Amino acid sequence: MTDITQGGHGPGAHDENRRDFLVLAASALAVVGAAVTAWPFIDTLNPAADTIAAGAPIDIDLSPIKPGQQLLVSWRGRPIFIVHRTPEQLKMLQEKSDVSLLSDPDSEVNQQPPYATNWHRSIDPTYLVVVGTCTHLGCIPEYTPELGGFLGASWPGGYFCPCHGSKYDLAARVFTGVPAPYNLPVPPHHFPSKNTVRIGENPKDVAWEFASIVQI
Numbered sequence: 001m002t003d004i005t006q007g008g009h010g011p012g013a014h015d016e017n018r019r020d021f022l023v024l025a026a027s028a029l030a031v032v033g034a035a036v037t038a039w040p041f042i043d044t045l046n047p048a049a050d051t052i053a054a055g056a057p058i059d060i061d062l063s064p065i066k067p068g069q070q071l072l073v074s075w076r077g078r079p080i081f082i083v084h085r086t087p088e089q090l091k092m093l094q095e096k097s098d099v100s101l102l103s104d105p106d107s108e109v110n111q112q113p114p115y116a117t118n119w120h121r122s123i124d125p126t127y128l129v130v131v132g133t134c135t136h137l138g139c140i141p142e143y144t145p146e147l148g149g150f151l152g153a154s155w156p157g158g159y160f161c162p163c164h165g166s167k168y169d170l171a172a173r174v175f176t177g178v179p180a181p182y183n184l185p186v187p188p189h190h191f192p193s194k195n196t197v198r199i200g201e202n203p204k205d206v207a208w209e210f211a212s213i214v215q216i
């Protein structure tokens with residue numbers, strides 16, 4: 001199942017900061033299922049569920065993700081966050097006030113492929129694609145995009161892991177002074193079309209192994 005998170009979660013999740021939690025039939029499995037309903041022969045062209053589970057690439061339609069929203073999908077049994085970042089959020093990622101809070105702002109640790117070793121940690125700055133497991137003990141951090149909010153006036157927006165308080169910005173770069181040691185991992189991915197991201201496959205002519213990542 002795939003869901004779209006429109007706003008923040010966390011300790012204040014029960015108040016007005018918590019937004020509706022939309023559930024859309026947009027996961028790879030659901031897309032395959034829909035295709036089967038409309039055009040049964042397409043089934044033979046799509047990977048079977050067990051193939052997807054074994055690690056086959058999955059294609060995700062980006063068009064339902066509005067600016068500021070996050071889509072959560074599953075790849076190889078791991079949660080994958082896909083965020084449609086706004087121009088304001090991208091600007092914040094380059095502000096000194098954000099960068100000065102980070103442990104590895106330039107992504108020097110191998111937690112991403114070479115094509116995501118940049119300030120936005122992605123191919124297209126608009127879309128963040130990361131594995132959603134905290135590099136401390138593997139909890140799923142909560143999407144907390146609002147500036148300030150329950151995390152205080154200096155909060156630039158990003159992820160909060162309530163397990164032990166680790167924080168990441170909206171490029172999934174970990175803050176200093178928290179238990180998590182590394183930025184969230186970026187999986188192999190590329191964009192075969194304007195509104196599609198393929199997760200589990202590098203861009204053409206790039207050889208990079210997800211298994212080489214320092215910590216998932």
Ligand code: FES
Nearest residue numbers: 134136137161164
């Ligand atoms: S698992 Fe995220 S802070 Fe401990």
